[in-house]
Amino acid sequence: MKLTFCGGARTVTGSAFLLEAAGKKLLIDCGLFQGGKRLRARNFSQYPYNPAEIDYIILTHAHIDHSGLIPRLVKDGFRGRVLATPATTDLAKIMLPDSGHIQMMEAEWTNRKNKRAGRPEADPLYTVEDAEKALNYFDSIPYYQQENLSEDIILKFYDAGHILGSAITELIITENGKPETVVFTGDLGKSNQPIIRDPDVLEEADYLIIEGTYGTRDHEEEEQKLEKLQTLIHETVNKQGNIVVPSFAVGRTQEMLYFMSRLMRDHKIPNIPIYIDSPLAISATEIFSRHPECFDLQMRQLLHSGQDPFHFPEAIFTQTAEESQKINRLPGGAMIISASGMADAGRIKHHLKHNLWREESTVLFVGYQAEGTLGRRIREGRKKVKIFGEEIMVRARIEAIDGFSAHADRTELLKWLGKFQQMPKQVILVHGEEDVLTSFSAEIEKKFEVSTYIPNYMETMELKPLPEEVEDTSQVMAKLKARELLREWLDFSEEFTSRLELALLEEDDEERLIQLEKELESIKGCLVENF
Ligand SMILES: [Zn+2]
Ligand SMILES: [Zn+2]
Incomplete structure (x- = not known):
């Protein structure tokens, strides 16, 4: 094998x-x-x-x-x-x-x-x-x-x-x-x-x-994350801002709807409109409803008692581009859930463009943000980002709840x-x-x-039990040292590459590039010496 x-x-x-x-x-x-x-x-x-x-x-x-x-x-x-x-x-x-x-x-x-x-x-x-x-x-x-x-x-x-x-x-x-x-x-x-x-x-x-x-x-506890969600909704709505949630269309969006319906039902948050602005998320929600065989007991009980957590009066599904654009004209006080989850494509980019510069709005990350994505840059605290070629100041409150993973x-x-x-x-x-x-x-x-x-x-491995190896101590020590050096090198090269990418992408700063080149030379020398 x-x-x-x-x-x-x-x-x-x-x-x-x-x-x-x-x-x-x-x-x-x-x-x-x-x-x-x-x-x-x-x-x-x-x-x-x-x-x-x-x-x-x-x-x-x-x-x-x-x-x-x-x-x-x-x-x-x-x-x-x-x-x-x-x-x-x-x-x-x-x-x-x-x-x-x-x-x-x-x-x-x-x-x-x-x-x-x-x-x-x-x-x-x-x-x-x-x-x-x-x-x-x-x-x-x-x-x-x-x-x-x-x-x-x-x-x-x-x-x-x-x-x-x-x-x-x-x-x-x-x-x-x-x-x-x-x-x-x-x-x-x-x-x-x-x-x-x-x-x-x-x-x-x-x-x-x-x-x-x-x-x-480890993730945050469920109660903690719901409390955090509750607090930031109150604070943002009081300031007349919007809560913009970049969300995967499948799974996370339905989960957000589930929690929002629960918080509203328990009167823990005001009844605010929730725009689900992603055609994909809308279709995905329909598919969820068609597969009750995947639901857990609580979900089945909820549906049985007539409380559909995907369809309630505050949940507004916006299918067309026209409906989507209308959301941008809202003064505030709404939640906008839109895809993609890492904000590198889809309608979410428009909503970020219209809300990132607004101090009163909140951008809430509820999912993993991979390296190199717009979501990651915002989450890491960049002061300005480029969206559709336009530089946008980040003044909105940036929050993340990891527990939604x-x-x-x-x-x-x-x-x-x-x-x-x-x-x-x-x-x-x-x-x-x-x-x-x-x-x-x-x-x-x-x-x-x-x-x-x-x-x-691209590595290929044979699936077979490992042979019991007998190694002498000097071999083991040499291997450990080599591994340590390799680790150091990988760490450095990773950091170096990302800094280089940053310099190339955003700064175009020649001085920084020269500096980075010097650093690379010196670490190379250092590694060779050690080896
Ligand atoms: Zn997955
Ligand atoms: Zn995966």
């Missing part, structure tokens, strides 16, 4: 794992890279495999960082089946064409620049049409149903409790007459999330590929892992930033005495 990490390795986006086993080629997730330029360039890079040779794509959930490259694969010859739960399949039907639309707009924007610079035109990564074609390859497999992919490969989905339809993938693969279990957690959900169920507990696997987005952090936090990940009856032969950590995964793996090794591994981008 061979596993190649085509994405989601030492980073949170672009999840794609190629599993070659029992004569088949399976791709677990096929996600888009999001964030900075360097990461996004990977979306256009060459495949380490031939798309036509992939038998199955197993899609853990509909988030674009897991599904967003499927249309590209189909365009380039994939003719197998895409397997996903029924809710994931429905969500993909709206999310992939939406992604195609974003790709086309991005290409158009790049081409305008290319034209001015006399460069040739570039094609979009894929189009809406490509995305729609890709949907023909989808096949729904319900949770807990055993699906034989071949005589030697059995697939079963468990509930990952991350977003509607999200699944933990279990594959039982028989090679040389010996069955082994490989489990991919996909994105693992937070317990007690509203609407959907908690992640299922698994008790055994030979190889576990686990996500570690929040491997070093759809990911298990450090404590929950460890608890989930602790439920295994017997530890896997190997725990492979993916879907996390490098430093987070490094600390998280150390903690797992210490706590469970299990071997962990953090793969690199």
Whole structure:
């Protein structure tokens, strides 16, 4: 069995794992890279495999960082089946064409620049049409149903409790007459999330590929986060400002509606209009309503008692661009929930443009902001940002509530892992930033005495038990020293690159560049000396 990490390795986006086993080629997730330029360039890079040779794509959930490259694969010859739960399949039907639309707009924007610079035109990564074609390859497999992919490969989905339809993938693969279990957690959900169920507990696997987005952090308690939300709504509304919430259309938006309806029902906040200004979020909310099989007990009880947390008088869904523009003319006192969640595309950019400069407004982040995105820049406290080429002063109050994450936090990940009856032969950590995964793996090794591994981008590893190695002390010491140096170098180069990018992107300051070059030379010298 061979596993190649085509994405989601030492980073949170672009999840794609190629599993070659029992004569088949399976791709677990096929996600888009999001964030900075360097990461996004990977979306256009060459495949380490031939798309036509992939038998199955197993899609853990509909988030674009897991599904967003499927249309590209189909365009380039994939003719197998895409397997996903029924809710994931429905969500993909709206999310992939939406992604195609974003790709086309991005290409158009790049081409305008290319034209001015006399460069040739570039094609979009894929189009809406490509995305729609890709949907023909989808096949729904319900949770807990055993699906034989071949005589030697059995697939079963468990509930990952991350977003509607999200699944933990279990594959039982028989090679040389010996069955082994490989489990991919996909994105693992937070317990007690509203609407959907908690992640299922698994008790055994030979190889576990686990996500570690929040491997070093714990979320805020639910009560704390609701109190924070309550306070900032009061304070912003009193000043006649708006609360602008960049939000993922799928999951987070419905969760916000759920909490807002609850706070209003309990008279903890005034009844303010909530604009859900994202066609995608509107369609996603409809899909939620169509999949009650994914709901947890409380949600089912709420619906049963006639209190639909998605449809109440204050929730206003704005479908057309005209309705959306009207929101910008509001004086204040409203909540505007809009996509994209990291503010790098979609209608949210207009709302930020109209509210960031207003002292009385609040921008509330309720989701992860990847490096290189507009959301990250605002959250990090930039005093001005560029939106649609225009420089906007940031005077609004900037707030973040991390507790809304759809990911298990450090404590929950460890608890989930602790439920295994017997530890896997190997725990492979993916879907996390490098430093987070490094600390998280150390903690797992210490706590469970299990071997962990953090793969690199495009690395291929053989899935087999590790041989018991006997090493002499000097070898071990040398290895440790080398690892330490490598770590230092990686830290430095990462910081250097981001500073360089900053200088290039925003400052164009020659002096700073010269300074950075000098620093690079000196650290290089220092490393060589040490080695
Ligand atoms: Zn996800
Ligand atoms: Zn993800």
